[in-house]
Amino acid sequence: MQNEILPVVIIGCGPAGVSASIFLSKQSIKHIVLERQKFPRDKICGDGFSGKTCFVLRKANTAYLDEIFEQKEDYLPTHGIRFSAPNSKFIDIPFPVVDHIKSKALGFTAKRIVFDDFMFRKAKTTSANIIENATVNSIIKNESGYSIHYHLPDRKELIINCSMIIGADGDKGISKKVLMKQNVLNRSAAIGLRAYYKNVKPLPNTNFIELHFLKEVLPGYFWIFPLPNGDANVGIGMDAAIARKKKVNLRESMLHAININPLIKDRFTNAVLTDKIYGWGLPTNDDAALISGDNFLLTGDAASLIDPFTGEGIGNALYSGMLAAEVAGKAIFANKFDATFLKAHYDDVLYKKIGHELQLSKTMQKLINYPWLMNFIINKSYKSISLQNTISSMFTDLDLRAHLKKPSFYWNILMNK
Ligand SMILES: Cc1cc2nc3c(=O)[nH]c(=O)nc-3n(C[C@H](O)[C@H](O)[C@H](O)COP(=O)(O)OP(=O)(O)OC[C@H]3O[C@@H](n4cnc5c(N)ncnc54)[C@H](O)[C@@H]3O)c2cc1C
Structure with missing residues (x-):
């Protein structure tokens, strides 16, 4: 093992790592996943899974969501959201029915110990060697990529060499600390x-x-x-x-x-x-910080991809893992693992897809600092079905969500337009 150079090693097997693994397996790319814990394992979370999670699950395998919605004792479909303002007024907003999901809910809730174990079992393929109880304790750059040092519970240190690391070890993992040296990604947590x-x-x-x-x-x-x-x-x-x-x-x-x-x-x-x-x-990241470099890509919480307004990170973890696997496939095919190639194919593509959304959420997060404004919006929407419908559509329509940045949105509410 010590002299072999693997194309890809994934560190961490949460939503980001498991997604990277599943999408690498779909391309028949052999890889190792090193995971510190043993499944089933818990993760502190709100246990809310959004439409983006469902989107990536459908891409991974169209049967996964059917399986999930059939297991009624473990998964609860989500049909809407209640918002309440500091003045105790609230609105109930049913989620819009999305055509391509047919009768399915837009999202669901489930304990992470259940969902992560479901995904972990799906990632077990002939292309993936998932090693549990394997804690990575150092990552060292070498000429052909990285050597990754990890230990098992018996404390014996083992080394794997690889051309590329997919860092998926979350907020407190080693990838972010070592690979993004100044740890710039942690500022707005x-x-x-x-x-x-x-x-x-x-x-x-x-x-x-x-x-x-x-x-x-x-x-x-x-x-x-x-x-x-x-x-x-x-x-x-x-x-x-x-x-x-x-x-x-x-x-x-x-x-x-x-x-x-x-x-x-x-x-x-x-x-x-x-x-x-x-x-x-x-960990949140609203300024499109660099999340790749020579021979590595960071995903999920290791890349601080949590939405600053909703606190959702599972969807972006799964999505970035999927994209990282696609980029790894391209890098292996082109035999190019340099920072320029990876940034162009990973960071630029990912931020094109979710950067706008993260920035909007940052703006919405600022609303929390203005309780009177929240009271005002909820008061008004309490009486206006059309405003409730607008807010409901904001969950799926980013162009609509962008209105929150415009003073005219609040002016129109004030004027009952
Ligand atoms: C209180 C709270 C509530 C939240 N609520 C929601 C919510 O309702 N909905 C939502 O979408 N998101 C929510 N989030 C965010 C969500 O939990 C994360 O965004 C998501 O877990 C990120 O997935 P990940 O795979 O990047 O990281 P993780 O889920 O943290 O997985 C990282 C994995 O890496 C492993 N690892 C770490 N270090 C090492 C190492 N050195 N060697 C080997 N393996 C290692 C860990 O054991 C772990 O299994 C919440 C977060 C918090 C804290």
Whole structure:
């Protein structure tokens, strides 16, 4: 193994790594995936899966989504979203019915321990050698690419040489630290907490996810994502710099809101916390930072691709993994692994696809700093079906979402246009 040079090694087997592996296997490219943990493994998350996740799953295999929607005890289809403003007014927005999905929901919720294990099992192919319990502890550049040093639980160090690394080891992984030396990608990170509850009183509109901009948790947001079997993923997210500056104790803020907020406290009367409350970082990247270089590509959280407004990162992790596999195929075919080639085929293509969306979300994130503006929009949309429909369409239509940047959007709402 030590003298062999593999074309590609993937570090990490979360959504980004698993997607890269599945799409490399589709091209019959042999590769190794090194994963620190053993599946099934948990990941702190809101457990909400958007339309982008469904898009990549359909590209991977048209049967995957059918399998998912059939497993009703593990997956819950999402049919809409409830938004509430700091003044406790809320709107329920059903997701638009998207033609190509036919009767399927636009997204779903599921515990990550379940979904990630489902994907891990799908990635097991003759082209993929997935090594669990393998922790990468150093990545060293050499003439032909990289040598990757990793150890198994017996602490014995092993080395693999490869032409190219796909870094998919998340926010706290080694790829980002070593390959992007100044760690520029971590600047605008947010932080979040996840708590699993049972028996949170559900909404009358079944299967809506809920984003609450409660005054008790501003400038953060609080979510309730219903899960199968009467479970719910409850959490809070906030810009990390603000949380540090204001010395916010996120756990206390979240529990305080659950205990006193008039909109939600009654729904927690019989609720039981079923697990510890865990926290984790949400790395965001709204300035199209470089995420490739000589002999490497970064994907998912390792590339800080989380949407700064919604906190969604699974869709972009899967999408970037898919693209990274395609680019690896091109690089192997052309025998070109240099930074210029990889940037042109990876960064430029990825940001063309999702850069605009990330920037818009950054703008929307700023809305959280103006509670009066959120109150105003929710108040108005409470009374206007057409405004509710506009907001609903913003989930799938980026051109519509771009209106949020224009003063005329707010002016038209004010004038009831
Ligand atoms: C509180 C919270 C709520 C969130 N809610 C949502 C949500 O509802 N919807 C959504 O879409 N996104 C959400 N996200 C974001 C989402 O969790 C991430 O964007 C997503 O997990 C990124 O996938 P990934 O594959 O890039 O990284 P990860 O899922 O973190 O996977 C990385 C993998 O790399 C492995 N690894 C790490 N270091 C090493 C190493 N040295 N050697 C080998 N392997 C290693 C890890 O064990 C892990 O399996 C949330 C995040 C947080 C923190």
